[in-house]
Amino acid sequence: MKKILFAALFSATLAAQGPEIAFDSNPDFLKLPDGTFFGEVAGVATNSKGHVFVYTRTGAANATVGASRTFYKAGSRLFEFDQTGKFVREIGVGMYGLNFAQAVHVDPQDNIWVVDQGSTNVIKFDPEGRFLMVLSRKPEAISVRTVARGAGPGAGAARGAEGRGAEGRGGAEGRAGAPPAAAAGGGGRPGVPGPPGTGIPGDNFVRTADVAWDKAGNIYVADGVTMNGGNARVAKFDKDGHFLKSWGSRGTEPGQFNSLHGIAIDAQGNVYVADAGNKRIQIFDGEGTFKSAIRTVGTPYAICITPGPHQYLYSSNSNDPETLDNGEIYKTELDGRVVGKFGRAGKLPKEFDTVNAIDCRSENDLYVGELLNWRVQKLTLKK
Numbered sequence: 001m002k003k004i005l006f007a008a009l010f011s012a013t014l015a016a017q018g019p020e021i022a023f024d025s026n027p028d029f030l031k032l033p034d035g036t037f038f039g040e041v042a043g044v045a046t047n048s049k050g051h052v053f054v055y056t057r058t059g060a061a062n063a064t065v066g067a068s069r070t071f072y073k074a075g076s077r078l079f080e081f082d083q084t085g086k087f088v089r090e091i092g093v094g095m096y097g098l099n100f101a102q103a104v105h106v107d108p109q110d111n112i113w114v115v116d117q118g119s120t121n122v123i124k125f126d127p128e129g130r131f132l133m134v135l136s137r138k139p140e141a142i143s144v145r146t147v148a149r150g151a152g153p154g155a156g157a158a159r160g161a162e163g164r165g166a167e168g169r170g171g172a173e174g175r176a177g178a179p180p181a182a183a184a185g186g187g188g189r190p191g192v193p194g195p196p197g198t199g200i201p202g203d204n205f206v207r208t209a210d211v212a213w214d215k216a217g218n219i220y221v222a223d224g225v226t227m228n229g230g231n232a233r234v235a236k237f238d239k240d241g242h243f244l245k246s247w248g249s250r251g252t253e254p255g256q257f258n259s260l261h262g263i264a265i266d267a268q269g270n271v272y273v274a275d276a277g278n279k280r281i282q283i284f285d286g287e288g289t290f291k292s293a294i295r296t297v298g299t300p301y302a303i304c305i306t307p308g309p310h311q312y313l314y315s316s317n318s319n320d321p322e323t324l325d326n327g328e329i330y331k332t333e334l335d336g337r338v339v340g341k342f343g344r345a346g347k348l349p350k351e352f353d354t355v356n357a358i359d360c361r362s363e364n365d366l367y368v369g370e371l372l373n374w375r376v377q378k379l380t381l382k383k
Contacts, residue, residue, distance in 0.1 A: 017296075018338035021331060022382040025350045029085040029378040030054065041369035042076075043104035043115070044357045044376050047127070050083030052359075052367060053091075054376055055104035055114055076101035078114060080129075091129040097121035097138055102225070103210045103262075103357060113211050117225055120205040133241055135221065136205040197224065197232030197250030197257065202243045206230035210263045212271070214286055218244070220271055222263040227277050232257040234273060234288065247288030252278055254290045261356075262303040266311055266334055274300035274315070281315060281336070294336030298326055302369075304360040305334070312339065312363060316355035319345035321372055327352045329368070331381075342381070347373060 030052060032038070039058030046052050059077045076098045080088040091112065092098050100118025107113060110127040124133040199206065207230050209222035217239030223246075224231035233248035248257050258277030265271055270291065271284045281294040281303060298317030306312045312331055319327035327345025329352070332338050343352050357369035364381040 018330070018332075018340040021340040021342040023342050023350070024380045024382070026378040026380075027349045027375055030081050030376055031085050031087055032079070033087055038374050038376070039076075040101070040356075040371040040374060041376055042101035042117075042356050042371065044367045044369035045104045045106045045112075045359050046361045046367065047106045047110045047112075049110075051088065052081045052083075052085070052376070053104050053106065053112055054079045054081070054369065055101040056374075057101045057371075059098075075099045075118060076116065078104065078112075089129070091125060092123070092131070095123070095131075097123050097134065099138075102208060105211060107213055115208050115211050115221075117207050117209070120208050122203075122205070122208060122211050122219075122221055135203040135219070135237065135241060136208065137203075195249040195251070197230070197248065199223065199231040199233055199246070201246060203235065203237070203241075205235070209260045210274075212263045212265045213239075214265050214269050215267075218286070220263055220265065222260040222273060224257065224260050227259040232260065234260075234263065234271065234284070236286075236288070245288065247284070254282070254293065255284075255288075257282075261301045264303050264305045264313070266305050270334075272303060272305065272313065274303045276300055281313075292335070294332065296336050296338050297330040297332065298328075302355050302358045304358040304366075306360045306363045308363065312360075314358050314360050314366065316352070316358060316368075318355050319353065321354055324353070327355070329355065329358065342379075349377065352377075 037058060038056045041054060041056050043055035055076060055078050057076050059074050074094050078091045080091060082088050097116050097119040099116055102117035103115035105113045112125040114123045119138040120136045121138060122135040126132050205221065205223045207225040209225045212220045219237040221235045223233050223235050232250040233246045235246040236244045238244055248255060250256060250258055257275045260273060261276040262274035269286045271286060273282045275282050276299050279299050281297065281300050283291045285291060297315040300315045301318035302316040304314045311334055313334055314329060314331055316329050317326045319325055324345040328341045328343050330338055330341045343350060345352060347353060352368065353370050353372035355368055356371050359367040366379040368377045368379060
């Protein structure tokens with residue numbers, strides 16, 4: 001009887017994981033100029049022409065001490081390659097907000113959006129690489145601002161002790177060091193009372209995680225990479241950057257988060273949030289009403305939804321860098337039913353070491369950015 005029960009449970013586990021998907025990998029597709037190298041690849045994205053954008057934690061960082069602030073910049077770089085992998089240019093050289101890369105995405109108009117965990121900024125460039133918009137204020141390495149009276153526990157002070165904490169699971173950000181300027185939050189407007197993680201209303205981000213858009217152009221920001229500290233919410237803005245609302249706080253209940261890592265939106269406007277600390281992807285409508293949760297993909301770091309009439313969700317079960325356990329990427333239906341999985345943790349081609357970004361503009365041609373292998377792999381899934 002015990003053997004039958006074990007076999008049934010084992011079969012159910014295999015069914016939940018799904019079959020292995022065969023795939024090929026090209027880890028040398030992108031050609032950097034001589035003497036230029038990737039560091040931790042935090043973000044990768046493509047535009048409508050097939051150009052590839054890589055946001056990487058590398059560069060000659062520098063800090064200038066002012067009267068009351070330390071200005072830190074140039075800790076990360078944004079590269080563009082054409083559809084053949086040939087280097088095109090670097091965007092935002094020396095820009096104030098490019099400190100500690102977290103994500104890069106391209107919107108339907110081919111605008112390029114950078115998410116920076118260190119500066120807390122979400123920065124928008126036009127297709128030619130010209131600066132258009134910034135959300136949030138770069139934090140100060142030396143805090144000169146106290147908690148606003150009436151602000152929630154997730155604001156103000158969280159930008160100090162909590163904001164510098166390493167994230168959960170011994171994650172790459174923790175092992176590689178927290179961003180150099182993760183001490184104080186931006187803004188200064190009084191907040192409203194609320195539970196931990198709700199933060200200050202508006203674009204007052206802490207360790208910003210990711211950005212996505214709906215069909216109307218509204219902007220959704222996943223705010224709060226840190227485990228057990230700082231912000232834990234989704235903030236929504238209109239297409240011009242005006243704050244509309246936010247939802248979420250720190251915890252384990254539906255609608256609460258602990259270490260947000262990714263955000264994506266499907267064709268119906270549903271919002272998918274990678275809630276890594278709680279090992280789930282939560283799904284909301286566009287106003288923040290909780291709908292369901294996906295718990296079949298391990299610990300989700302990077303998530304991506306394909307275009308087209310039949311959309312799929314890709315999610316990385318990104319490995320613990322201390323053990324190299326897991327590391328696979330799941331392909332699921334939008335309700336979480338697993339179609340299949342591929343890859344494992346490791347250093348070789350077709351293996352992954354802490355996947356932080358997936359671009360799935362094409363269902364079977366993916367780009368994967370790895371933090372600890374310092375590379376982008378171009379993957380071709382075999383049907």
